[in-house]
Amino acid sequence: MNVNDSCHLDHEALKELREVMEEEFDVLISTFLQDSADRIVHLRQALSGQEVDTFTKAAHSLKGSCINIGAPLLGELCLAAEAAGRAGNLQQGQAQVEAIEQEFRHVDEALRAYLQQS
Amino acid sequence: MRDNPALTILIAEDNNTDRMILQTIVRKQGHHVITACDGVEAVEQFRAQRPQLVLLDVMMPRMDGMEAARHIKAMADEELVPIIFLTSLNDAESLAECLEVGGDDFLTKPYNRVILQAKINALNRMRAMHQTVQRQRDHISERNRQLLHEHAMARRVFDNIAHQGCLNADNIRHILSPMSIFNGDVLFASPKPSGGMHVFLGDFTGHGLPAAIGAMPAAEIFYGMTAKGFTIAEILREMNRKLERILPKGFFCCGAMLDLNLHTGHVEVWNGGLPDGYLLRNDGSWERLRSRHLPLGVLPPERFSPGCERYEAAVGERVLLCSDGILESYNARGEMFGEERFTEVIQGSRSPDQVFHRLKAAIDDFSGDVDSEDDLTLVEVTMAREELLDDLSQRLSGTSLTGPSSWRCEYQLRDNTLSQFNPVPLLLHVCMDVPGLRLFSGQIFTILTELFNNALDHGILQLPSSLKDSPRGFTRYYNEREKRLESVDGHWVTITLDHLADGHSGGRLKITVEDSGRGFDYRAFDTVDISHHQLAGRGIALLRQLCHDLQWSGRGNRVEAEYRWALPSASSNSQGPESKG
Secondary structure (H helix, E strand, O other): HHHHHHOOOOOOHHHHHHHHHHHHHHHHHHHHHHHHHHHHHHHHHHHHHHHHHHHHHHHHHHHHHHHHHHHHHHHHHHHHHHHHHOOHHHHHHHHHHHHHHHHHHHHHHHEEEHHHHH | OOOOOOOOOEEEEOOHHHEEEEEHHHOOOOOEEEEEEEEEHHHHHHHOOOOOOOEEEOOOOOHHHHHHHHHHHHOOOOOOOEEEEEOOOOOHHHHHHHHOOOOEEEEOOOOOOOHHHHHHHHHHHHHHHHHHHHHHHHHHHHHHHHHHHHHHHHHHHHHHHHHHHHOOOOOOOOEEEEHHHHOEEEEEEEOOOOOOOEEEEEEEEEOOHHHHHHHHHHHHHHHHHHHOOOOHHHHHHHHHHHHHHOOOOOOOOOEEEEEEEEOOOOEEEEEOOOOOOOEEOOOOOOOOOOOOOEEEOOOOOOOOOOOOOOEEEEOOEEOOOOOOHOOOOOOOOOOHHHHHHHHHHHOOOOHHHHHHHHHHHHHHHOOOOOHHHHHEOOOOOOOOOOOHHHHHHHHHOOOOOOOOEEEEEEEEEOHHHHOOOOOOOHHHHHOOOEEEEEEHHHHHHHHHHHHHHHHHHHHHHOOOHHHHHHHHHHHHHHHHHHHOOOOOOOOEEEEEEEEOOOOOOOOOOOOOOOEOOOOOOOHHHHHOOOOHHHHHHHHHHHHHHOOOEEEEEEOOOOOEEEEEOOOOOHHHOOOOOOOOO
């Protein structure tokens, strides 16, 4: 499975981040993982509560950190979710959240593995 | 990239991951970082810590970045606090909006530290430049305030000197900008001790303080010498001498001076470099008073000519003088007012009385704005009855009551000096030191002048006063006088002044004038009825009126005049000063 994580993670971006963050890199990654998990919960709650605005903002925020951390696929799924939210289409949003959850599992696993590697 | 100083930078970003990354990048670039998790917190942090640069996420809970930016810019006031918007949006429209709402730049995700550093540095340079501009602006405005203050001070000093005169006399109308001194225009007017007045309009080259500097000595000379009884020629000569000496090359004073002789109904005009003046007649006609001389301060004393033109002028006739500011005032179309418009106004006025107001209106009409008045100096001086000036000299003579009151002095002029030097101003000056006597300077001036002229003209030069009976005789008289003055060697005139105080507020001045001439049969004078004696007899008649006692002695070459004076007290109006019969 590790063999194939290149579609989930942008290794170039991660390498650069590691250079920037140095010893704080680990903290950054775990913060990202924790925050992202929280946001996905928020996305779920917003869906069940039919709160379009909250949904959109949570998707937008998650998208931003995905782009920065180097998880491009997850970022794109968030962008699609944000777009669905803006369009007020929560049904579409529901499908996107499921895809996000699935992709996040991959990213989570790949990042933890990445941390172990180094 | 040297000299990039450490800044305090506020990072407002709700997303922990992004904030951590940004914070680390910025900190590693040597800046001090403060953070906020939403817009409200960002505004509070800004208020509390006054960071120099702000990174703001566009979308944040509670208050978004754009709203926060508005608050921050408002708080920053005149200071430039650059704001960089953080955004994961990539479309041109969203990015443009960041700048439209007051952001100075934007940074897109993923963050690139090289680009961020370049942006921070660029914005900091902008900030520093803005600060410099502000500092210089403040500096300039402070200097300007200082300059205006100094101008106001200089103006006060100048006003004290220049406005001791009688510009407010009833026969003078003028336009003069309050700050005219700084565009080089001056206007002086002062009553003469002998009656009448001197008026001077000057236009110094240049602007600002350099233009004002020459005005001070000019004013001093004009007022000082006029009060002491010097003639227009003597005053002009002295002004020219002084200005030529003190003004730098290329600086001078275009000016015109008037000597109004209300008693004889004459005006003498000297114009050096000013635009044509005008003598407006009661019948509506007018004469040009052209500049016949170079400006003051140009020629060395030996080449300067104070020669005046002399005009008869009846009561109500008037002289108009202006600086070139009027002729050269521009309207909105860039045209000059010019001499033609000036003379059109004069021609279009039915009586000389209207000209001044019509000119003023025409200039206002022409230029259409108030600003132009700053450069306009215009004066109109009207021939008036002599009495008009009576109380002027009283108003101008505020001296303290200390000084010599009991004294005697003898002054003798000999030989050539008789033809070159007029001792009256000097002698008058001596008398004016007597406390209170200044109020009577006009009468004393007249007495001294008449006594000295009689001694020189009739005593020594033996000129027959009967010559002066006709206007043509006047010319012959003066020609003859010039001729005879060439051979006064061996002659002398001795003037003795003797003053005794009479109480605190009065005294008697004895003036004795003796000459080396053959004398005359003074007994004959007693029998002449002075009222029939016309102009020539006026001298003696006037002396009789002014003096308490007038006695000739010897062979008629010695005359003693006694002048008594008393300050008018509140209780008695018995002897008003300057009352002429």
